[in-house]
Amino acid sequence: MTKIKDMRSDICQIQCIHPDAVERVKGKMPAPQILMDLAVFFKIFGDHTRIRILNALYEEELCVCDLVEVLGMKQSAVSHQLRVLRGAKVVKFRKVGKMVYYSLDDDHVRELLSDGLAHIQEDRG
Amino acid sequence: MTKIKDMRSDICQIQCIHPDAVERVKGKMPAPQILMDLAVFFKIFGDHTRIRILNALYEEELCVCDLVEVLGMKQSAVSHQLRVLRGAKVVKFRKVGKMVYYSLDDDHVRELLSDGLAHIQEDRG
DNA sequence: TGATTATATGAATAAATGTTCATATAATAA
DNA sequence: TTATTATATGAACATTTATTCATATAATCA
Numbered sequence: 001m002t003k004i005k006d007m008r009s010d011i012c013q014i015q016c017i018h019p020d021a022v023e024r025v026k027g028k029m030p031a032p033q034i035l036m037d038l039a040v041f042f043k044i045f046g047d048h049t050r051i052r053i054l055n056a057l058y059e060e061e062l063c064v065c066d067l068v069e070v071l072g073m074k075q076s077a078v079s080h081q082l083r084v085l086r087g088a089k090v091v092k093f094r095k096v097g098k099m100v101y102y103s104l105d106d107d108h109v110r111e112l113l114s115d116g117l118a119h120i121q122e123d124r125g
Numbered sequence: 126m127t128k129i130k131d132m133r134s135d136i137c138q139i140q141c142i143h144p145d146a147v148e149r150v151k152g153k154m155p156a157p158q159i160l161m162d163l164a165v166f167f168k169i170f171g172d173h174t175r176i177r178i179l180n181a182l183y184e185e186e187l188c189v190c191d192l193v194e195v196l197g198m199k200q201s202a203v204s205h206q207l208r209v210l211r212g213a214k215v216v217k218f219r220k221v222g223k224m225v226y227y228s229l230d231d232d233h234v235r236e237l238l239s240d241g242l243a244h245i246q247e248d249r250g
Numbered sequence: 251t252g253a254t255t256a257t258a259t260g261a262a263t264a265a266a267t268g269t270t271c272a273t274a275t276a277a278t279a280a
Numbered sequence: 281t282t283a284t285t286a287t288a289t290g291a292a293c294a295t296t297t298a299t300t301c302a303t304a305t306a307a308t309c310a
Contacts, residue, residue: 015190015285015286016188016190016224016285016286017190017191017194018187018188018191021185021187021191022187022191022194022195024184024185025181025184025185025187025191025195026195028184029177029180029181029184029195030180030242034242034245034246035173035176035177035180036173037245038170038176038180038241038242038245039170039171039172039173039175039176040171041171041241041244041245042167042168042170042171042176042241043167043168043170043171043172044171045163045164045167045168045171046164046165046166046167046168046169046170046171047164047168047297047298048160048161048164048298049298049299050164051160051163051164051167052154052160055154055155055160055163056150056154059149059150059153059154060146060149060150062143062146062147062150063141063143063256063257064256064257064258065140065141065142065256065257066142066143066146066147066150069142069147070147070150070151070154073299074299074300074301075256075257075258076257076258076259076299076300076301076302077298077299077300078257079257079258079259080258080259080298080299081298082257082258083258083259095257095307097256097307097308098255098256098257098306098307098308099141099255099256099257099307100256100257100258108244108247111240112237112240112241112244115236115237115240116163116166116167116237117155117159117163119166119233119237120159120162120163120166121159122233140255140256141255141256172267172268173268174268174269188286188287189286189287189288190285190286190287198269199269199270199271200286200287200288201269201270201271201272201287201288201289202268202269202270203287204287204288204289205268205269205288205289206268207287207288208288208289220277220287222277222278222286223276223277223278223285223286223287224277224285224286224287225286225287225288
C-alpha cells in the first residue's frame, strides 16, 4: 500500500530546494579546478609532520639533518614530507655541498601559517 | 671488513647538525598541542567536498538539500562532511522545522578561504 | 679509488579518511 | 496514527596517505 516511490531512482529525488539560492551560489562558485587546487593546497598544511616542518622553517632556514633533530623523526620520513612540500611549492631549497637547506617559499606561506595560528589561539582565549 | 657501525643503533646517528640553529628553532616552536590543532584545522579545508561546501556557504546560508543540489552529491555524503565542519566549528547551523540551515561560523573562516583562493590564483598569473 | 656522509626514494605496511548503503531520528502533514 | 520529508549516522568498503626499511644517489674526504 506504499505509494509509488523510487520508480525512477536514477533521477534526483530532492524536493526541498530553494532554486533561486542554488542558482545564485552555483553562479558564484569558483571554477572546479580552482576548488580542487585549493583543497590540495590546504591539505598540505593539514599534516602534523608538515606543519611542524613549516613552523620550524618559519623561524629560519634549516638543513635536512637540522629538521630531523628538531622534529625527532627518521630522516626518511622528513625527506618524504619535504618532497611533498617542495612539490606544492610551499618550501624552496638550495644545495651547499652535500647538504640541502630548506626555507619557506614566500611570505604568502608565512601569512597563512600565522593566520592559522591566530585562529587556533583565538579559539582558546 | 666493514667498519664497526650501528653497534648502538639506538642512539641518534646524526652528525651534521647546526646546534645553535636547532636550539633557536626548538625554543621558538609553538607548543606541541598548538601544532597538532593547527594541522587538524588545516586538514578540515583540505578536502574537495568540504572546500566546496565552504565556498558555497561563503556566498549565503543554505540548507542541506540546497548543498546536495549545488554539489551534486549524495545527501549522506554531504551530511557526513557537514558533521566534520560542525565539529571543527567552521560552520554553524540553525533548525527551521525539519530543515537545517548552515552558514560559515565567522569572518575568520571567510578570510582563510579568500586568502587561500588568492594564493592559488596568484600562482596562475 | 674506496669510504663516509647527507639526502632522496621505491616498496611495503599500517592507519586514516571519504563515500555509499541502509537505517534512524525528528518534524510535519494527512 | 500513519506516511512523508529532511537530515543524521553506523558500518562496510575502497582509497589515500604517512612512516619505516632498505637502498640509491651524490658530494666529500682519505
